[in-house]
Amino acid sequence: MTQFQFFATCPKSLEGLLFSELGQLGATELRETVAGVYFSGSIETAYRACLWSRLANKILLPLTSFEAASQEDLYDGVRAIRWEDHxxxxxxxxxxxxxxxxxxxxxxxxxxxxxxxxxxxxxDATGERPSVAKQDPDLRINARLSRDKVVVSLDLSGDSLHRRGYRLKQGSAPMKENLAAGILIRAGWPEIAAAGGALLDPMCGSGTILIEAALIAADIAPGLSRVSFGFERWLKHDNAVWQALRDEAHERRRVGLEKELPEIRGYDADVRVIRAAEENIVTAELDHWLRVSRKELAEFKKPTHTELKNGLVLSNPPYGERLGEVESLKMLYAHLGERLRNEFQGWRAGVFTGNPELGKQMGLRADKKYKLFNGTIPSELLMFNIASEAFVQSRIEQDDRFSRDEEKRIAAEERVRETNRQEQAAALSNGAQMLVNRLQKNLKQLEKWARKNDINAYRLYDADMPEYSAAIDVYCGQTQPGKPEQWYANVQEYAAPKSVDEDRAAQRFADIELAVPFALDIPAERISYKQRRRNKGTQQYEKLTELPTGDVFSVQEGAAKLHINMWQYLDTGLFLDHRPVRKMIASMAKDQRFLNLFCYTATASVYAAMGGARYTVSVDMSNTYLNWARKNYALNGLSESKNRLEQADCLKWLEENEQQFDLILLDPPSFSNSKRMEDVLDVQRDHVNMIHNAMRVLAEGGTLIFSNNLRTFKLDAEALSAYTVKDISAKTIDEDFKRNPKIHQCWLITH
Structure with missing residues (x-):
């Protein structure tokens, strides 16, 4: 059979895999180059490559090459080919x-x-002329010009080979099919599938990775479902050879689907892309073998219907291009790492990302990294062995056996620390020592309660001593997955009355700065100090500093992880006094439509979503806080497809909204005159109108939770007599706020 020289193009970075693949398909004299591989073979070899290559874009048959220093040279060189033969x-x-x-x-x-x-x-040769067809031409010609040299080739593929024919629907950022196949091969899927291992994709999008994985596992030619190839109307096409190859491929497909295929499942939080994936799977005729379902990342775990001992978790999570997206995605990757560590020990995992820095958030050490390109975007495939030795931990956690040098270092650090504490104790004033005693007494009382109730953030002190008028909260959090938890303290000094001398007030604040790190044994760099004043306008949304001076971390509260920033804003992102309210919402949210007004960082919506809410809608005027909410969602593996965030004036939004909800949280500020609002908000004056508007959209049988923290607030019971109103304030005050039970008031309101 006549031998030809061919050129196969592919996505940049898949050249080595394509080289091996073409060799397995019978090609000879292979030579790798950028974004392609030269090879030799018969026309059957080229047809086989078109039908079976999982990685190539094009299979080109070069007809001629020539120098073209001018447009005339280009014309003459192409004109010299006997086109009537083709x-x-x-x-x-x-x-x-x-x-x-x-x-x-x-x-x-x-x-x-x-x-x-x-x-x-x-x-000139026939007296007739062909015409140009942008769709489905009889012959596609490829001409490549580089350094005044032109190579003219027949495109035997026609449309790019990555278009298999099954992807009728796609998501917002689809991965090309041949890149998906390349990632699967790099991740070791062919070997895992042959050994009976499973494949799971927790963010499967429109299902490309899943379908390509099934084609590999079932030995199905990726080109078998294509409508046509470029060579089929070429005058030198050998149809007998082509039909024999197709018959062979159909037989291999039949045999492949008769054997037991490995478990291949996909999940996504967006029901729209799940529907797209289902249609694509049906088009690929793999609906008897592949399963996809709508599932939040928070629910991702090994399927329970079958015993899966090992396999591959492979996914292409979003990687973000805008800063706000990237910050939220750090939390998403952190949660993905947590799911892998908790559910999939003994498995392999692969994460394909255009932002490899995000992979560092996962708390896992990659054992292999493959540099790839997603179109023009430099990307990486990070591969992990999900085993304890791959968990990113402190040195102490990695090895329980300390070397003598390590023991000496720790002992030396302890001596320095003790010396520092002695110096700090000597520097304490009488007032500071009194504050130390009070803090340590409160800590002793609350520590056991917090540990028993799995609480990692609570109020330790709230102006217990009038001369030291401050609120002191403690948080135990992680800056990154796998890193040890550390304690932090947030000190909010209440503004002193005008009757207090400024120098005296300054001295008392200095006493607080000395007492807190000493009493709590927390380094100064993990303590934040702020002075709270009545906010005006948008002040409550402005950063205190341009960049954080300390760690941004997350705390665990019940089943939820919540993002804390003590350094840039007046509030930390978590209202500790509303802890019981959040737990109550989680217990009430199952299958409910939840609305969170003045949502702040949407912590209540996180609880509602994790409690099984049908969906949540969270409304706030601040884009800063809504971006923070996105981080909280991502940190818990929750998507925005079921948890919508709305930037709007809550009062106006509530007046215009026609959607019904089963459970509503209305927790307005005491006062706001933000420029973004059409009017000033005064909770005492406006609460009746707000509640009426909220009850208008509350479904029959639903519940409105109304809360505020204005200490002088009086509910207008007469104006709200049309509703059933129950004061639950006492039930929503946890142990750490019993010293100051007026921190907020709370009611349940129903029709």
Whole structure:
């Protein structure tokens, strides 16, 4: 059989895999180059590559190459080919032209010159001329210009080979099929599938990775479902060879699907892309073997219907291009790492990302990293062995056996620390020592309660001593997955009355700064100090500093993880006094439509979502806090497809909204005159109107939770007599706020 020289193109970075694949398909004399592989073989070899290559974009048959220093040279070089041997005189053609030079300055002009040469050649030879067809041409010609040299090839593929024919629907950022196949091969899927291992994709999108995985596992030719190839109307096409290859591929498909396929499952939080994935799977005729379902990342775990001992978790999570997205995605990757560590020990995992820095948030050490390209975007495939030795931990956690040097270092640090504490104790004033005693007494009382109730953030002190008028909260959090938890303290000094001398007030604040780190044994760099004043306008939304001076971390509260920033804003992102309210919402939210007004960082919505809410809607005027909410969602593996965030004036939004809800949280500020609001908000004056509007959208049988922290607030019971109103304030005050039970008031209101 006649031998030809061919060129196979592929996505940049898959050249080595394509080289091996073509060798397995019978190609010889292979030579790898950027974004492609040269090879030799018969026309059958080229057909086989078109049908079976999982990685190639194009299979090109070069016809000629020549120097083209001018547009005339280009025309003459193409004109010299006997085009009547390749295309019917009345056929259709399409020219793909790549490259430019000093005389051929754009690809469209180059394509026109090539087309003119072909048309003129056929007209002169036959008296007829072909026409151009942008869709489904009889012959597709590829002309590549580089350094004044032109290579003219027949495109045997036609449309790019990555278009298998099954993907009728796609998500917002689809991965090309041949890149998905390359990632699967790099991740070791063919070997895992052969050994009976499973494949799970927790963020499967429109299902490309799943379908490609099934095609590999079932030995199905990726080109088998394509409508056509570029060579089928080529005048030198050998249809007998082609039909024999197709018959062989159909038989291999039949045999592959008769054997027991490995478990391949996909999940996504967005029901729309799940529907797209289902349609694509049906089109690929794999709906008897592949399963997809709508599931939040928070619910991702090994399927329970079958015993899966090992396998591969492989996914292409979003990687974000805007800063706000990236910050939220750090939390998403952290949660993905947590799910892998908790559920999939003994498995392999692969994460393909255009932002490899996000992979560092997972708390896992990659044992392999493959540099790839997603189109023009440099990307990486990070591969993990899910085993304890791959968990990113402190040195102490990694090895329980300390070397003598390590023991000496720790002992030396302890001596320095003790010396520092002695110096701090000596520097304490009488007032500071009194405050130390009070803090340590409170800590002793609350520590056991907090540990028993799995509480890692609570109020330790709230102006217990009038001369030290401050609120002191403690948090135990992690800056990154796998890192040890550390204690932090947030000190909010209440503004002193005008009757207090400024120097005296300053001295008392200095006493607080000395007492807190000493009493709590927390380093100064993990303590934040602020002075609270009545906010005006948008002040409550402004940063205190341009950059954080300390760690941003997350705390665990019940089943939820919540993002804390003690350094940049007046509030930390978590209202500790509402802890019982959040727990109550979680217990009430199952299958409910939840609305969170003045949502702040949407911690209540996180609880509602994790409690099984049908969906949540959270409304706030501050984009800063809504971005924070996105981080909280991502940190818990929750998507925005079921948890919608709305930036709006809550009062106006509530007046205009027609949607019904089963459970509503209305927790307005005491006062706000933000420029973004049409009017000033005064909770005492406006609460009746707010409640009426909220009850208008509360479904029959639903519950409105109304809360505020204005200490002088009086509910207008007479104006709200049309509703059933129950004061539950006492039930929503936890142990750490019993010293100050007026921290907030709370009611349940129903029709």
């Amino acid at each position: 295309l019917k005189p009345d056929g259709t053609l399409l020219v793909d032209f790549v490259g430019t030079s000093d005389t051929i300055r754009n690809t469209q002009f180059g394509a026109v010159k090539v087309k003119d040469a072909i048309v003129d050649c056929l007209r």
